[in-house]
Amino acid sequence: MAAIPATRQLTSNNTSSGHENAVDITPQQRKFRTRIGQALESGNLTVVIGAGVSISAIQTSNGTDTATRTRAVESMSWLGLLRHGLAYLTEEGIPLTDEETVELRSHQQQLGPGSPTPSSHSVLHAASFLKRKLTESRRLNNWFDLEFEGIYEAHIKHDPNPMLDAIRSLYQGGARIITTNYDDLVDKHIQENAILDDTTPASKLFFRKKMKGVYHVHGVWWHTKGAIFDSMDYDRIARDDTVQQGLKNIMTGSEVLLFVGTGGGLDDPNFGKLLAWVAQWNEDIAQTHCLLARCDDQIDRSVHGLNILRYGNSYDDLPVFLTELASMHKYTLSKPIFHVPFNKMSGFVGRTDEFQKVKAKLSDRDYCPRISLLGLGGVGKSRLALELAHQIKSEHAQYSVIWIQAENLLTFEEDILQIGKKLGIPGIDDAKADVKALVRQRLQNQSEEKWLLILDNADDEMLWGRQSDPNKQEFSLAEYLPRTLNGSILVTTRSRRVATFLTGKEFINLAALSPHEAIEMFTNGLESAYPAGDRTALETLVEKLTHLPLAIVQASAFINRTQCSVHDYLELLDQPEDEVIELLSQDFGDQSRYHNARNPIAITWLISFQHIHQHHPLAVTFLSSMACLHEKAIPLSILPQASSKIQTMEAIGVLTGYSFVQKRAGGGNISDIEELYDVHRLVQLAARNWLKTEAYNNLGEALIWKGYYSRAETYLQQAVKGQKELSGPEDSDTLTSMANLASTYRNQGRWTQAEELEVQVMETRKRVLRAEHPSTLTSMANLASTFWNQGRWTQAEELFIQVIETRKRVLGAEHPDTLTSMANLASTYRNQGRWTQAEELEVQVMETRKRVLGAEHPSTLTSMANLASTYRNQGRWTQAEELFVQVMDTRKRVLGAEHPDTLTSMANLASTFWNQGRWTQAEELEVQVIETRKRVLGAEHPDTLTSMANLASTYQNQGRWTQAEDLEVQVMETRKRVLGAEHPSTLTSMANLASTFWNQGRWTQAEELFVQVIETSSRVLGAEHPSTLTSIANLALTYQNQGRWTQAEDLEVQVMETRKRVLGAEHPDTLTSMANLASTYRNQGRWTQAEELEAQVMETRKRVLRAEHPDTLTSMANLASTFWNQGRWTQAEELEVQVMETRKRVLGAEHPDTLTSMANLASTFWNQGRWTQAEELFVQVMETSSRVLGAEHPDTLTSIANLALTYQNQGRWTQAEELEVQVMETRKR
Incomplete structure (x- = not known):
């Protein structure tokens, strides 16, 4: 057969099916026709279809009686549709209350065929009732499917329908379709459902030219089907800014609107008003658009401004006219392309019957043939498709043969782009181009070019099948598959659901090879000839490999590589299960498989397992049970019980659909009525291995949630190992397991290990998924969190900002993930x-x-x-x-x-x-939290231990040292056991216990613990980590309290300089370390140095934290203390009064810090001999402290002792002695 020239033009095919179209074409009419043809060719023609089209399509059908046609036509009107809908409620047994049953009968009587014309109120009332009941029962879409599927099957599908055929020709020629009809007869005839891949309204997608299929302007205008049952629904559409603006945009742009079947006066029975509004919106602009009319039609004045295009003398002339318009589109054929990723291979064995069936089916030109090869992974579907591709190329040079790797959206889009480039489609490289739609349109429009499209590995039901959830937007890549009589589509899939969705009943179930074919394939794969006399070993081997082609090819490859014998390989297959899995996991080269695919038989079903796990939980439960039973004759009754028989049938149907199990007749001691299933032996083995890895993952994630990080680590390490063996190091599940393992390291404070894993995950995701993929961004955020936990604020901030900017661009500024990353950045700012x-x-x-x-x-x-x-x-x-x-x-x-x-x-x-300082309220809440967390999370959960540590801190601040110490020891020991001795939380509990020792003056014990914390923290977190620096500062304070000034000063200078470098000179922690150093200077009488530092800290805190911040007030009190020690009473008093008044206003008169400032001011009075003022303040402090903190609190005892000194200095010895004895006895106790 001669090849078609590379490019040529098609001539118009203006056949009229025997009908004479006697219309005088005036110059004006010719101009209109030319304009429409140009619009069609440039992709700027929009056809607006009214109810007349559907009514005509039904009335011209010949295959049914008049009564049936009459009923179908009734469905095109609101009143008739309502009658049928009310009848549907009864027919389907929709649950109704007694009152609703009475209401239904009333509506049926009022709307019945023999009843008087119902009032608008009655119609609306009936419509609201029907809409409510259909919505409650989730039957609205189902009812529409049944209603119009039946009409299409009965009246249109099997009869010639020139009108709908002509509209389909216009659509295939590049026209876009708007309809005001609630039926989907046009959709069904052009075999195109709208592509709505998210919640974006269809109007926006249509007006942006990003939507294929018919755009319905009616009630549920974001979906392809829906009904308007009352005027409120229609008014919403008429008022909707999105719809109105979109129609205006079409009219003001280069679009040409062609109104078909809308009535001579745009008096369409459904939405005439909306169409009239479109026409009247702007008279001048409307000059671009055309209303079709017969020669003798009288055009209503309401359509002034529209061009009137006469198509003939009767409605029968309209299809011929539209067909002629469609034929005005000029096509340019490209040179046939061959886009197949694999070269022709020798050694194809068997499959003769299946091959001929596929070939015969694809050569049927009465319709766009589609057929699926369905079967278990590794059974040879792709190999058969490859053989067919090369044979078609050899026999039919004029055919384009196109192969698409359909495993996921990424591979599909990559192949589609390459195909578009090979076809030479203009604009295919445009970043904003809808590449999938352009390729589809090119293949569909080139009416004389033959092609074969092979869709390989279309296994994902979410991509290639229709979603079953009625609450989710339907989307399928199938919408991008071309439909034309000149092309054929072959699908290879493991999923029966995908096969039936894409090709209906046209599929061939590819079984394993026959024993003879299996042996032939095995011996063909060997490097050297196999001894002819050893037939028994060969039969045993292929039987153990279940005659599965992929397992057979793998076995021959292993024998070639290792030079072992068939008997050796049989012995390996008899080893324990783990060793058999290892054998079947051996990768091998295969020129008929994708370069990024892993070939071992133990891995080939993993993608199917994952699909089932994601979308069919009950099926996974069944598979889990079957994997642990003998593979033959498994009774359905022993599997876990589902909540309904339908769910059981769905789940077992999924497993049989993937060819994992096979139903067989009952036998033996089991009743013949019992359903028995066989599970594929190698599938069973692979499933057990996969389920083990899944179990490790699930256990690890559960233990993370429970806070058992070290135990989670053990399981997740096993999960990562298993995932790498199953899926490879770059698989998404492997990377997820690695990220989970990194989180256990992070939660255990093992930052280096966490960072290493997170960097590895991030870099791999960048390479495999691209830098802007959501999973990549998540891994970047995780790494930023690890930096954050190490106090590496700058690095954390840089990553968080990068994540925010990318998420804003990719996901939008208000996406939840974007907001989370903004919150993380805010946390970084807060910590700085x-x-x-x-x-x-x-x-x-x-x-x-x-x-x-x-x-x-x-x-x-x-x-x-x-x-x-x-x-x-x-x-x-x-x-x-x-x-x-x-x-x-x-x-x-x-x-x-x-x-x-x-x-x-x-x-x-x-x-x-x-x-x-509201200790009582704090304690009440903390006790409540502890008890609840113990009951809900467990006594050893990290959150429970944190709440216990908080309560201990409250006890500490109340001077309840014993209770604080008991809790702190308990928390520390538990954290050591659960989290490990070097976990940051364990170190924090050790530091807390050391602080309790410190407050009791147990300096040696405090020092020992602080030193231990510093050494561990330096090793685990790093010498410059904020927690390490805090523990060094605590040790310095311990030295300070022991009068070891030099050691204290050395440490404080070290902390201050490091914090300046790491956190910045104005960071709150840096200012605290400067204040601590000033305190050491003050205690050594180095007043000038102390004053300089304290003044600097005070001024910086005023600027950074505000004048009334507690830390600012503390620095003012410290400076006052330095003045006080120098006898600069006036300056000290001024500052102390300011601090006291501010604390009263900000913290309250009874806050411990307020009482401290009052005591400081009293001391200043005392040192100046102002005994009365000092006494008044000391008494006030003592009484408030006794009431708020307790009579035995250390601060209360200090205030009593200060008052005793005041009495002593006034010579009031008896009162002084009484108070001093009270303090001494209490402190002893």
């Missing part, structure tokens, strides 16, 4: 003491989440809690408390009183009370 920047981001995140997710969404509440934490860190207790209370109350109501998030908010509120 950059309160203003943190607050700005947190407010932005909070307000956006309120608007997008709702005020009570968990993420919104988290952002409110983060903002409250920023307020707390700034000493803005009132604002912090208000937010924490609001979060806590909302979480109790929404999540429940015992939800972990609720308990966290209670703990946060307790911390706010703690910061204000």
